[in-house]
Amino acid sequence: MRVTRAAICGSDLHLYHGLMPDTRIGHTFGHEFVGVVDEVGPTVQNLQVGDRVMVPFNIFCGSCWYCARGLYSNCHNVNPNATAVGGIYGYSHTCGGYDGGQAEYVRVPLADVGPVTIPDWMDDDDAVLLTDALATGYFGAQLGDIAGGDVVVVFGAGPVGLYAALSSWLMGAGRVIVVDHLDYRLEKARTFAHAETLNFTEVGDVVLHLKRDTGFLGADVAIDAVGAEADGNFLQHVTTAKFKLQGGSPVALNWAIDSVRKGGTISVMGAYGPLFSAVKFGDAMNKGLTLRMNQCPVKRQWPRLFEHVRQGYIKPADIVTHRVPLEHIAEAYHMFSAKLDDCIKTLVLPSAA
Numbered sequence: 001m002r003v004t005r006a007a008i009c010g011s012d013l014h015l016y017h018g019l020m021p022d023t024r025i026g027h028t029f030g031h032e033f034v035g036v037v038d039e040v041g042p043t044v045q046n047l048q049v050g051d052r053v054m055v056p057f058n059i060f061c062g063s064c065w066y067c068a069r070g071l072y073s074n075c076h077n078v079n080p081n082a083t084a085v086g087g088i089y090g091y092s093h094t095c096g097g098y099d100g101g102q103a104e105y106v107r108v109p110l111a112d113v114g115p116v117t118i119p120d121w122m123d124d125d126d127a128v129l130l131t132d133a134l135a136t137g138y139f140g141a142q143l144g145d146i147a148g149g150d151v152v153v154v155f156g157a158g159p160v161g162l163y164a165a166l167s168s169w170l171m172g173a174g175r176v177i178v179v180d181h182l183d184y185r186l187e188k189a190r191t192f193a194h195a196e197t198l199n200f201t202e203v204g205d206v207v208l209h210l211k212r213d214t215g216f217l218g219a220d221v222a223i224d225a226v227g228a229e230a231d232g233n234f235l236q237h238v239t240t241a242k243f244k245l246q247g248g249s250p251v252a253l254n255w256a257i258d259s260v261r262k263g264g265t266i267s268v269m270g271a272y273g274p275l276f277s278a279v280k281f282g283d284a285m286n287k288g289l290t291l292r293m294n295q296c297p298v299k300r301q302w303p304r305l306f307e308h309v310r311q312g313y314i315k316p317a318d319i320v321t322h323r324v325p326l327e328h329i330a331e332a333y334h335m336f337s338a339k340l341d342d343c344i345k346t347l348v349l350p351s352a353a
């Protein structure tokens, strides 16, 4: 495929910060990309040279026990480490060692299974966001099992959190509250996702604040859209980022466990590494919580999301803040990592486009 648009995901930052085991020098990152078919292998039947295509971030076979049940992100045939994680483009040899799409060209294995041609009415900018961020945010809301009128708290106002908050309304939420510490992103949560917002640095105890705000019951549903590199707890941060003693700093996840009501549901979209993490599991158990999580099975979300985009309920590209040529991708990673220049989502434009 000749790549026409790629994007940088919050997950790429875990690679960039050295948290993902077996990330090898020379590995090409990038799991959000769309483009044009440049050449096809001898067994490919569904795609032709010149087709405009979008590719889910998961690589999957379409026929194993998991794929047969729609669990594409858990495919058993595409990664030697398949018992731990599925196949993901540009996401280290832990995830199969497939080179990714932050490049001029990318090889797409099992091309009859994952990719689809982009509908004529869909813009490339929207399509690239459907290959991960939007599908994941929507999946996050789905796993929350939101019932009509539910109070939903979303931790993280990055692309995944913003889309999860917006999707929560589509699933019947009565209140949506987004928590972060970056004011420019909380502003986006208000304007793009129509959510209430909470800057966790402005309240002493975020859990107590959320409890007070929900009649001391707690929220019905919490969505973790932060993952392994959460801020807000020095000890968790040091044991993860500096000493690599755990596979992620579960600050947001622990806040989620503490701030939902008993019997509530927690949906974890934030990514955690394969190592142990200091999660408050006993509290989750004693509160009778339901914990749901996965890498998003992207293609499963597409039929529904295509309709939402076509009807104008979701305008995916509204969260894009930056477009950079591929040659400047190093600066783009730095900007996104340090959250400079009010960066939310960066699209990468290869010069071959």
Ligand SMILES: NC(=O)c1ccc[n+]([C@@H]2O[C@H](COP(=O)([O-])OP(=O)(O)OC[C@H]3O[C@@H](n4cnc5c(N)ncnc54)[C@H](O)[C@@H]3O)[C@@H](O)[C@H]2O)c1
Residues within 6 Å of the ligand: 009, 010, 011, 012, 013, 014, 132, 133, 136, 155, 156, 157, 158, 159, 160, 161, 179, 180, 181, 182, 185, 200, 225, 226, 227, 228, 229, 230, 231, 232, 251, 252, 268, 269, 270, 271, 272, 294, 295, 296, 344
């Ligand atoms: N499950 C999946 O399939 C899947 C797919 C895509 C991304 N992800 C993961 O989702 C997470 C979010 O991705 P993104 O692209 O939105 O990343 P991002 O880095 O743009 O956003 C993360 C946000 O969390 C905020 N944050 C940090 N600590 C917090 C805390 N304690 N409480 C609340 N907010 C906090 C940050 O300020 C930031 O705005 C990442 O962990 C990423 O790896 C998972």
Ligand SMILES: [Zn+2]
Residues within 6 Å of the ligand: 009, 010, 011, 012, 031, 057, 132, 133
């Ligand atoms: Zn991603």
Ligand SMILES: [Zn+2]
Residues within 6 Å of the ligand: 060, 061, 062, 063, 064, 065, 066, 067, 068, 074, 075, 076, 077
């Ligand atoms: Zn499979």
